[in-house]
Amino acid sequence: MIATAERHDILAWFTSTDHKRIGILYMGTSLLFLLVAGLLAMLIRTQLARPDATLLGPEAYNAVFTLHGTAMIFLVIAPFGFGLANYLIPLQIGAPDMAFPRLNATSFWVFLFGGLTVFAGAAANDGGAAAGWTAYAPLSEITISAGIGQDMWIIGVAMVSVASIAAAVNFVTTAFVLRAPGMTMWRMPIFTWEMIATSLLVFMAFPSLTATLLLLFVDRHFGGHAFDPTYGGSPILYQHLFWFFGHPEVYVMILPYFGVISEVIATFSGRPIFGYTGMVLSAFAIAGLSMGVWAHHMFTTGAVNDPFFSFVSFLIAVPTGIKFFNWIATMWGGSIRYTTAMWYALGFLMNFLLGGVTGVMVASPPVDFQARDSYFLVAHFHYTLGGGSFFALFAAIFYWWPKVYGWFLDERLGKIGFALTFFGFNLTFLPMFFMGIFGMSRRVFTYPNTGALPELNLIASCGAALILAGAAVFVANVIVSARRRVPAGDNPWHGYTLEWATTSPPPEHNFPQLPPIRSFRPLWNVEHPEAPQTP
Amino acid sequence: MIALRLFLSSAAFTAVLAVSYWLVAHDPAGTVLLGFMTAALLVIAGYMVAAERNAGLYADDENATPAGARGERIGTFVLHSPAPFWIGLALMGLLLGLVVAPAAAGLGLIALLFLGALMIVRSR
Numbered sequence: 279m280i281a282t283a284e285r286h287d288i289l290a291w292f293t294s295t296d297h298k299r300i301g302i303l304y305m306g307t308s309l310l311f312l313l314v315a316g317l318l319a320m321l322i323r324t325q326l327a328r329p330d331a332t333l334l335g336p337e338a339y340n341a342v343f344t345l346h347g348t349a350m351i352f353l354v355i356a357p358f359g360f361g362l363a364n365y366l367i368p369l370q371i372g373a374p375d376m377a378f379p380r381l382n383a384t385s386f387w388v389f390l391f392g393g394l395t396v397f398a399g400a401a402a403n404d405g406g407a408a409a410g411w412t413a414y415a416p417l418s419e420i421t422i423s424a425g426i427g428q429d430m431w432i433i434g435v436a437m438v439s440v441a442s443i444a445a446a447v448n449f450v451t452t453a454f455v456l457r458a459p460g461m462t463m464w465r466m467p468i469f470t471w472e473m474i475a476t477s478l479l480v481f482m483a484f485p486s487l488t489a490t491l492l493l494l495f496v497d498r499h500f501g502g503h504a505f506d507p508t509y510g511g512s513p514i515l516y517q518h519l520f521w522f523f524g525h526p527e528v529y530v531m532i533l534p535y536f537g538v539i540s541e542v543i544a545t546f547s548g549r550p551i552f553g554y555t556g557m558v559l560s561a562f563a564i565a566g567l568s569m570g571v572w573a574h575h576m577f578t579t580g581a582v583n584d585p586f587f588s589f590v591s592f593l594i595a596v597p598t599g600i601k602f603f604n605w606i607a608t609m610w611g612g613s614i615r616y617t618t619a620m621w622y623a624l625g626f627l628m629n630f631l632l633g634g635v636t637g638v639m640v641a642s643p644p645v646d647f648q649a650r651d652s653y654f655l656v657a658h659f660h661y662t663l664g665g666g667s668f669f670a671l672f673a674a675i676f677y678w679w680p681k682v683y684g685w686f687l688d689e690r691l692g693k694i695g696f697a698l699t700f701f702g703f704n705l706t707f708l709p710m711f712f713m714g715i716f717g718m719s720r721r722v723f724t725y726p727n728t729g730a731l732p733e734l735n736l737i738a739s740c741g742a743a744l745i746l747a748g749a750a751v752f753v754a755n756v757i758v759s760a761r762r763r764v765p766a767g768d769n770p771w772h773g774y775t776l777e778w779a780t781t782s783p784p785p786e787h788n789f790p791q792l793p794p795i796r797s798f799r800p801l802w803n804v805e806h807p808e809a810p811q812t813p
Numbered sequence: 814m815i816a817l818r819l820f821l822s823s824a825a826f827t828a829v830l831a832v833s834y835w836l837v838a839h840d841p842a843g844t845v846l847l848g849f850m851t852a853a854l855l856v857i858a859g860y861m862v863a864a865e866r867n868a869g870l871y872a873d874d875e876n877a878t879p880a881g882a883r884g885e886r887i888g889t890f891v892l893h894s895p896a897p898f899w900i901g902l903a904l905m906g907l908l909l910g911l912v913v914a915p916a917a918a919g920l921g922l923i924a925l926l927f928l929g930a931l932m933i934v935r936s937r
Contacts, residue, residue, distance in 0.1 A: 295891050296892050296893075372879075375890040380932055384900050384932075387897050387898050433905075437908065459878055461872050482827075495911075518843060565823075566826045570834070
């Protein structure tokens with residue numbers, strides 16, 4: 279192994295190709311984008327708190343929810359998972375770095391500039407992008423959305439797409455060829471496996487997004503008419519191409535967090551993950567099946583085969599159920615430690631269950647026809663991606679923070695933050711199921727002052743304020759803990775995967791010395807050399 | 814090799830999906846998308862078959878030890894490079910330039926080509 283000397287000045291953050299620094303940059307940037315996207319969500323909920331509110335007009339409201347959705351999906355949830363993977367994959371498999379360090383850094387900077395382009399577009403003189411995070415054509419065509427804001431949205435998201443593909447190449451290559459001696463594929467931690475499945479999805483889905491955005495750009499500026507029906511183009515083709523990316527993207531946003539939950543639950547239950555092989559295979563089953571369900575987002579177009587997509591969508595519940603039962607079986611009979619990370623993992627289980635079950639409901643075309651474009655769908659996908667990924671994201675922060683920085687986040691403040699976030703989340707999104715059932719449409723800046731809609735919306739907005747309070751407690755936690763800097767040691771949670779074998783924070787090139795690797799819990803084997811070895 | 818099997822089985826799955834989708838839906842758009850996906854996975858699998866000829870991964874030996882692999886050359890891992898930051902900036906300049914200023918797009922393209930070449934040369 280040949281290494282060049284590490285720099286330690288501020289410029290180092292701009293030139294670093296060390297996977298740990300890039301991981302921190304990815305995660306830090308995602309959290310900053312999350313802050314902005316969260317404040318945009320507060321604007322939305324303030325506007326909707328009352329039916330006659332005038333905080334946002336219809337155009338501004340469209341721009342705000344477009345930016346909120348775009349940021350959460352393209353710039354927060356998936357990139358934070360990539361940041362975690364950047365930091366953790368080499369550590370979990372005993373590698374000195376990612377396989378392509380320069381490409382890794384390039385992925386991050388292209389992602390960052392792409393994200394900044396999206397946000398800068400919102401400040402364009404003639405208005406930001408307002409066609410939703412899906413940017414459906416012809417709404418996003420130049421005849422309807424003429425402003426430069428929509429162009430900057432297309433450019434920014436395309437850059438994020440390219441960056442994601444480059445990152446996925448790095449993850450897969452690293453996991454395949456840079457494993458430490460003895461770290462066979464079937465000894466890799468679940469998180470690393472989940473990232474391989476995620477990367478496969480990125481390979482298959484993101485080129486479709488890049489191509490779609492390129493076609494849209496050509497439509498807008500070079501006289502193409504791919505999606506313009508007046509010239510024989512097809513808006514339905516746009517939907518096919520977009521959702522061929524869009525549905526797998528849901529799993530790009532959730533599979534890394536399945537990995538997080540597997541690690542957190544196993545550690546804090548004091549047991550190996552139940553059904554290791556089943557967990558790995560179910561990740562690939564989910565990834566494979568998710569490539570065949572894109573048109574369940576298009577049931578109501580009348581242009582797709584509803585039974586086919588409905589059937590495959592139902593099938594995804596099977597491997598997801600396997601994971602769910604395995605998590606419960608891991609906890610069953612374990613010595614559970616209720617740390618903040620574990621609370622967030624339990625919150626994930628409860629929220630994601632509700633999101634998943636309602637997902638099965640809307641996979642049925644008759645239900646989907648009723649729920650389409652209503653707040654029922656808004657509640658469903660926020661329970662999967664907000665209640666699921668978002669809670670797992672915080673579980674990951676509390677679990678790996680001591681490894682990254684060498685000191686603990688405050689557990690008491692962490693639990694207060696969790697309680698506020700959990701109750702706030704359910705107060706916000708549970709009423710939305712009923713709003714949808716009562717007929718409230720999504721993407722509208724106001725609603726009729728009838729029935730229970732005003733009360734339900736007010737409750738949801740109060741819940742959003744609680745989530746904001748939870749976020750404030752988290753920020754306070756970071757500040758307070760940074761002042762105290764309670765040392766964590768190398769393995770504060772008694773974890774058994776390889777990242778806990780090195781110092782906190784890890785040194786350049788990660789491991790002064792590697793332990794022998796004889797199972798997917800190598801540190802357990804080190805502690806119990808006399809015990810029979812698991813695979 | 815598990816990695817190769819992974820891509821081959823994924824390709825087989827998507828091929829089955831593409832054929833069954835065509836038989837059920839007769840939709841050319843979706844079938845072509847699934848077909849492309851199968852082809853892409855086969856390209857990766859094919860590359861792996863070619864690359865595997867020279868690969869002897871010590872990690873796949875269940876009884877391998879870190880001590881046994883000491884001194885093995887596994888690659889070059891640089892810790893800093895200014896190129897990635899400028900590549901990100903140049904790509905943004907190129908794409909935004911297409912909309913706001915063609916000259917900026919030209920500059921972005923030149924910078925991108927230069928930085929790309931630099932990175933390739935430095936990687937050798």
